[in-house]
Amino acid sequence: MSKPRFLLSTLFVATLFCGPLWGQSSAFDRADVNDDARVDRDEFGRIIIDRFDCRDQNNDGAWSLPECRGPGRVTLDAADTNNDNTISRDELTDWGDRRFDSLDRNRDGHLGIQEYREWGLSDM
Numbered sequence: 001m002s003k004p005r006f007l008l009s010t011l012f013v014a015t016l017f018c019g020p021l022w023g024q025s026s027a028f029d030r031a032d033v034n035d036d037a038r039v040d041r042d043e044f045g046r047i048i049i050d051r052f053d054c055r056d057q058n059n060d061g062a063w064s065l066p067e068c069r070g071p072g073r074v075t076l077d078a079a080d081t082n083n084d085n086t087i088s089r090d091e092l093t094d095w096g097d098r099r100f101d102s103l104d105r106n107r108d109g110h111l112g113i114q115e116y117r118e119w120g121l122s123d124m
């Protein structure tokens with residue numbers, strides 16, 4: 001494989017797993033694993049953990065400050081409950097639970113596309 005093609009393929013795979021390249025409905029479709037047109041708590045949690053694994057570049061099981069760049073800073077402030085300036089997997093899971101509850105405005109235990117759209121990965 002030529003170098004430009006290799007770089008393009010790498011970019012594609014990284015985007016596929018680490019961030020949205022397509023519109024919100026595609027992001028919603030990817031989150032909605034069982035295709036029931038809504039995102040439940042487990043599906044939401046899976047997205048959160050996928051993001052965690054992608055961002056944990058040194059594989060130490062936590063997000064440190066450099067790994068929380070950009071919008072991730074918002075998550076750091078909200079999720080770092082023990083104030084050690086890193087986010088553990090458990091802290092992120094707990095934050096995801098709270099975030100799910102705040103997004104689920106009609107309290108039906110699912111995120112519809114409108115509710116999910118409000119999130120849009122903007123705080124991770």
Ligand SMILES: [Ca+2]
Nearest residue numbers: 032036038039
């Ligand atoms: Ca679903």
Ligand SMILES: [Ca+2]
Nearest residue numbers: 080084086087
């Ligand atoms: Ca922490």
Ligand SMILES: [Ca+2]
Nearest residue numbers: 104108110111
């Ligand atoms: Ca809902």
